[in-house]
Structures are given as C-alpha cells and as structure tokens.
Amino acid sequence: MAQDIGSNKEAKPSPKRRKGEVFIIRERCKGCAFCVEFCPTHVLALDTEFNSKGYHPPVVVNAEACTGCDLCGLYCPDFAIHGERIKAKAKVEVNDEG
Numbered sequence: 054m055a056q057d058i059g060s061n062k063e064a065k066p067s068p069k070r071r072k073g074e075v076f077i078i079r080e081r082c083k084g085c086a087f088c089v090e091f092c093p094t095h096v097l098a099l100d101t102e103f104n105s106k107g108y109h110p111p112v113v114v115n116a117e118a119c120t121g122c123d124l125c126g127l128y129c130p131d132f133a134i135h136g137e138r139i140k141a142k143a144k145v146e147v148n149d150e151g
C-alpha cells in the first residue's frame with residue numbers, strides 16, 4: 054500500500070513579519086476617506102470618534118497587512134498620513150567603530 058510519508062509539514066501559518074507601518078496625524082485629517090478607499094490591503098477604516106476639527110480620521114484596523122507602500126500618503130490631500138517600509142534587520146549594518 055502506497056503511503057505519502059514524504060512530507061511532515063504541518064499546515065501552520067507562516068510567521069508574519071510586518072513589511073510596513075502607517076503613521077497618522079489625526080488633527081490634520083479632514084475625513085475624506087481617500088486613504089481608506091485606496092489602501093490596497095485594507096489596513097484602514099474611519100474612526101467613529103471625531104478629531105478636534107469634527108472629522109473622522111482613519112484608524113489602523115489591520116496593521117499586519119500594511120506594506121508601507123505609501124499610497125495613503127500619496128492620496129491624502131492634507132499630509133495627514135503616510136506609510137513607510139520596514140527594512141529587514143538582517144540587512145542593516147551598524148558600523149560602531151571609532
């Protein structure tokens with residue numbers, strides 16, 4: 054009887070390393086929702102709370118999905134949000150000499 058014993062891998066989720074991070078300046082936001090609409094990985098939603106200007110700023114609802122592509126920053130008319138890529142630590146070299 055043929056048995057498949059070649060693979061002992063369990064179906065566990067691959068470890069997630071965050072690729073990007075998004076930064077929001079709530080008080081600059083005018084609640085247009087462009088960032089929410091255009092984020093390709095659905096990281097953002099509008100807050101139910103208001104900022105001091107009376108607008109609903111975005112909040113992060115799916116941080117793990119952020120790639121740091123900065124599309125949110127490109128679309129925001131008020132420079133209230135931007136994304137940054139997180140560099141892999143292994144590639145960062147620190148020259149501490151001197």
Ligand code: SF4
Nearest residue numbers: 082083085086088129
């Ligand atoms: S695009 Fe800018 S102004 Fe519009 S909701 Fe997002 S952060 Fe606020």
Ligand code: SF4
Nearest residue numbers: 092120122123125136
């Ligand atoms: S940086 Fe890109 S993936 Fe992250 S929240 Fe902004 S649009 Fe979405």
